Amino acid sequence: MLKLDFHGSGRHFLQIPGPSPVPDRILRAISLPTIDHRGPEFAALGMKVLAGLKQIFKTQQPIIVYPASGTGAWEAALTNTLSAQDHVIMYETGHFASLWQKMATRLGIHTEFIAGQGDDAEFPNAFSWRRGVQAELVEERLRRDSQHRIKAVCVVHNETSTGVTSDIPAVRRAIDAAKHPALLMVDSISGLACVDYRHDEWGVDVTVSGSQKGLMLPPGISFNAVSARALETSKTTRLPRSFFAWDDIIEMNRGGYWPYTPNTNLLYGLSEALDMLLEQGLDAVFTRHERWARGVRAAVQAWGLPIQCVEARACSPVLTGVVMPTGVDADVVRKLIYERFDLSLGTGLGKLKGRMFRIGHLGDSNDLTLVATIAGCEMGLKASGVHLAGSGVQAVMNVFGGADSRTH
Numbered sequence: 304m305l306k307l308d309f310h311g312s313g314r315h316f317l318q319i320p321g322p323s324p325v326p327d328r329i330l331r332a333i334s335l336p337t338i339d340h341r342g343p344e345f346a347a348l349g350m351k352v353l354a355g356l357k358q359i360f361k362t363q364q365p366i367i368v369y370p371a372s373g374t375g376a377w378e379a380a381l382t383n384t385l386s387a388q389d390h391v392i393m394y395e396t397g398h399f400a401s402l403w404q405k406m407a408t409r410l411g412i413h414t415e416f417i418a419g420q421g422d423d424a425e426f427p428n429a430f431s432w433r434r435g436v437q438a439e440l441v442e443e444r445l446r447r448d449s450q451h452r453i454k455a456v457c458v459v460h461n462e463t464s465t466g467v468t469s470d471i472p473a474v475r476r477a478i479d480a481a482k483h484p485a486l487l488m489v490d491s492i493s494g495l496a497c498v499d500y501r502h503d504e505w506g507v508d509v510t511v512s513g514s515q516k517g518l519m520l521p522p523g524i525s526f527n528a529v530s531a532r533a534l535e536t537s538k539t540t541r542l543p544r545s546f547f548a549w550d551d552i553i554e555m556n557r558g559g560y561w562p563y564t565p566n567t568n569l570l571y572g573l574s575e576a577l578d579m580l581l582e583q584g585l586d587a588v589f590t591r592h593e594r595w596a597r598g599v600r601a602a603v604q605a606w607g608l609p610i611q612c613v614e615a616r617a618c619s620p621v622l623t624g625v626v627m628p629t630g631v632d633a634d635v636v637r638k639l640i641y642e643r644f645d646l647s648l649g650t651g652l653g654k655l656k657g658r659m660f661r662i663g664h665l666g667d668s669n670d671l672t673l674v675a676t677i678a679g680c681e682m683g684l685k686a687s688g689v690h691l692a693g694s695g696v697q698a699v700m701n702v703f704g705g706a707d708s709r710t711h
């Protein structure tokens with residue numbers, strides 16, 4: 304028999320940037336008995352989560368919930384709004400942007416992948432994996448498209464492979480400045496409910512998100528928030544879609560139901576997550592993430608190791624990428640930390656494999672969890688023979704214990 308309780312005693316430190324730890328309150332909600340998804344109790348649950356989600360995405364428009372991981376919601380965003388051979392521009396912020404681009408290509412969409420150009424001695428060919436979207440490059444490209452062949456601009460809000468956040472309102476302004484009708488599609492799978500996000504105010508046409516990051520749920524459900532224009536566009540675009548089609552779902556959602564069996568128990572969990580986030584207030588949630596990120600960055604700086612994100616204003620409140628000195632394999636360090644201290648860190652993805660690891664600081668966490676996380680990293684780095692300039696533990700304690708630390 305497979306032993307499912309993998310971690311002997313105490314809490315495992317799940318410090319990867321998603322799935323994030325699931326609070327006990329949510330686990331208890333998920334353990335309620337599964338009910339009839341066509342019955343009256345279910346409609347109340349459906350209506351509640353659909354209304355609550357609007358507050359999280361800051362929208363008055365429909366939000367579609369899929370029983371799928373975030374990747375499914377990526378596919379839904381593309382197939383509902385585009386036709387075969389449509390031209391879209393996507394911005395290469397990192398591994399997740401690359402995966403979305405690969406998916407679009409597979410779906411028969413003509414993608415143009417824009418990247419920031421420049422030199423980065425540490426990471427040849429990965430210049431734009433250390434920076435946010437340069438909106439001026441989007442504007443310049445759209446201005447050259449006088450015939451409006453480009454149908455959409457796709458960007459990742461919080462690039463989880465690098466720990467870099469992009470300025471979405473700046474991308475909207477770039478599209479508007481070019482007087483271009485392209486739809487704006489944003490992946491905020493790991494940004495939502497960690498970093499401020501405003502679907503309506505920022506003029507986003509489709510926002511893609513998922514359950515297992517800031518929403519603190521297990522993996523398994525994902526979302527499309529849509530605009531009136533995106534909905535209108537979906538009526539005439541022709542990429543094949545069936546399971547992911549918005550129209551049937553929106554129709555059934557009016558009564559709180561879905562066309563197929565929804566993920567009942569994860570929706571219980573979602574209902575609880577919404578209560579927790581809204582009771583606390585989104586602003587307090589964002590402030591807490593900013594503070595944690597500041598503490599973790601102070602620790603990495605004290606170690607004297609580079610942070611993957613090189614633009615101070617773009618550093619992610621959700622995770623921090625820690626770059627290893629040349630010759631040190633980040634995955635060997637990660638493995639040692641996991642085996643010795645029962646602490647999971649995120650691996651380097653794509654071009655960054657072996658070059659860096661990622662510390663997640665999102666969702667159901669607190670100061671002491673993060674101080675202990677830094678302690679685990681520090682012990683593991685030393686045990687791996689990495690020279691550290693100073694104590695990250697002392698640095699993070701200075702931030703969390705300091706005078707400005709009382710906003711939780």
Ligand SMILES: *Cc1c(COP(=O)(O)O)cnc(C)c1O
Pocket residue numbers: 321372373374375399459461462463490491492493513516522
């Ligand atoms: C996690 C993540 C995804 C992928 O979501 P899955 O749930 O693994 O399918 C896509 N984009 C970003 C930015 C993510 O953080």
